[in-house]
Each structure stands twice: as structure tokens, then as C-alpha cells.
Amino acid sequence: MPVLSLDTSGAVAVALVDDSGELLARRSDDQQRHHAELLAPMVDAVLAEAGVAPSDLTAVVVGTGPAPFTGLRVGLVTARTLGLALGVPVLGVPSLDAIAVAAARHAAVGTLVLVATDARRREVYSSTYRVDAPGEVTVVDEPQVGAAALLEPAPGTLVVGRGARLYAHDLGDPRVTDDLLDPDPADLARLAITRRSAGAEQAPEPLYLRRPDAVPSAGAKRVLG
Numbered sequence: 001m002p003v004l005s006l007d008t009s010g011a012v013a014v015a016l017v018d019d020s021g022e023l024l025a026r027r028s029d030d031q032q033r034h035h036a037e038l039l040a041p042m043v044d045a046v047l048a049e050a051g052v053a054p055s056d057l058t059a060v061v062v063g064t065g066p067a068p069f070t071g072l073r074v075g076l077v078t079a080r081t082l083g084l085a086l087g088v089p090v091l092g093v094p095s096l097d098a099i100a101v102a103a104a105r106h107a108a109v110g111t112l113v114l115v116a117t118d119a120r121r122r123e124v125y126s127s128t129y130r131v132d133a134p135g136e137v138t139v140v141d142e143p144q145v146g147a148a149a150l151l152e153p154a155p156g157t158l159v160v161g162r163g164a165r166l167y168a169h170d171l172g173d174p175r176v177t178d179d180l181l182d183p184d185p186a187d188l189a190r191l192a193i194t195r196r197s198a199g200a201e202q203a204p205e206p207l208y209l210r211r212p213d214a215v216p217s218a219g220a221k222r223v224l225g
Contacts, residue, residue: 001019003018004059005188005189008035009065009075009117010030014039014043021186025046027042043078054082057082057086061093061192062093063094065207066125066209073206079204080204093195096143097139098187099115099180100127103115103158103180108131112140113157114128115161116161119145124164125143125163126144126151145210147170149167159171160180
């Protein structure tokens with residue numbers, strides 16, 4: 001039974017997996033600030049490639065960030081709209097978790113993995129994980145946002161993510177890998193399926209970590225006197 005997965009925390013990415021996590025189709029585009037234009041056609045393309053009708057979907061999975069407000073909101077709104085229209089559950093998974101799981105397939109048990117993604121303003125969204133088994137991790141430090149230069153990875157830490165590539169020098173030139181930049185939505189789907197089976201499914205609530213740049217005007221000030 002197919003599960004559709006979306007992520008707009010960095011690149012725009014869509015994947016379709018079956019209920020065992022087997023990949024059926026995938027699309028991605030790393031253009032920044034074009035999430036709204038790219039996402040819907042990408043969903044259509046993935047469904048068409050796999051020969052799956054929207055009514056065949058059994059769940060929609062969405063990456064919950066952390067990420068900048070506008071891009072992340074596109075994925076969340078799209079996932080919720082699809083879930084409501086199709087009458088299927090919408091499951092959230094932190095986007096950083098997917099990058100950590102991908103890194104854990106190539107790291108020794110016990111390795112620390114620092115995932116750092118681009119938060120702009122010379123800052124990163126980051127979280128630290130410990131590899132428990134190939135493709136399995138435990139969260140050591142919860143997601144946060146801050147200057148890359150303030151992060152101090154322990155010796156031997158594997159640092160991955162687009163922020164790690166952008167700010168490798170600020171991170172003290174640790175073990176940085178360039179091939180794990182953005183979340184794979186197929187990994188998000190597999191995590192959601194596993195967590196749901198264990199009774200630990202997560203709601204599609206965003207991890208913004210900081211206020212949006214654009215906020216409503218406070219209006220005219222009252223003059224007292």
C-alpha cells in the first residue's frame with residue numbers, strides 16, 4: 001500500500017514507497033525559494049511514474065524541519081491538504097532525522113553524527129545523534145538553531161548536511177561528508193512507518209525554532225498623557 005512522502009526543509013523532494021519501505025519513485029530539485037512552484041508537479045510525476053492513483057495512497061508523510069518558515073510551510077500545507085482530501089493520515093518526521101539515518105548506514109556503531117542544515121544568516125539548524133546500528137540512531141541533542149561557529153563537535157564526530165558543507169571551516173574542519181546534504185523523503189517515509197508500527201507516530205507539527213522574518217505590524221502606538 002503506497003505512502004507518499006514530502007520534504008521542503010531544503011531541497012524540494014518527493015518519494016513514494018510501499019508499506020515495507022521499498023522505493024517506488026522519487027523526485028528532487030535543490031532550487032531554493034521555489035518550493036510552491038515545484039512541489040505539486042513533482043507529486044504528480046512521482047505518482048505517474050509508479051502508476052499509483054492518489055486514491056491508492058494510505059498515508060502522507062512530511063518532513064517537519066527545522067527549516068526556514070516559508071519553505072517548510074509549503075510542504076506541511078500540501079501534506080495536510082492531501083491528507084484531508086484523501087481521508088488518510090498525515091505523519092510528521094523531523095527532517096534532520098532522515099539525514100542522520102542515511103549517515104548511519106555508513107558509520108560504525110557508537111559514532112556521533114552531527115546533522116547541520118542551512119538556517120541562513122550564517123546559522124545552522126543542528127542536532128546530534130548516536131549510531132546504534134546501520135541505519136538506526138538515537139537523538140543525543142535535540143534540534144537547535146545558532147551560529148555554526150558555536151558548535152563544538154566531539155572528536156570523531158561525523159558532520160553531515162548542507163550546513164556542514166557551507167560552514168565546514170566554522171565547524172573546525174571535522175569529518176564532513178558532501179554526499180548527505182538534504183533529507184531523502186524515502187527515509188522520512190520509512191521512519192514514519194516504523195514509528196507508527198511502534199505506536200510512536202508523530203503529528204505534522206513544524207519545527208521552526210525561530211520566529212518568521214515577516215511579522216504583522218503592531219499598529220499605531222497609543223499616546224498617553
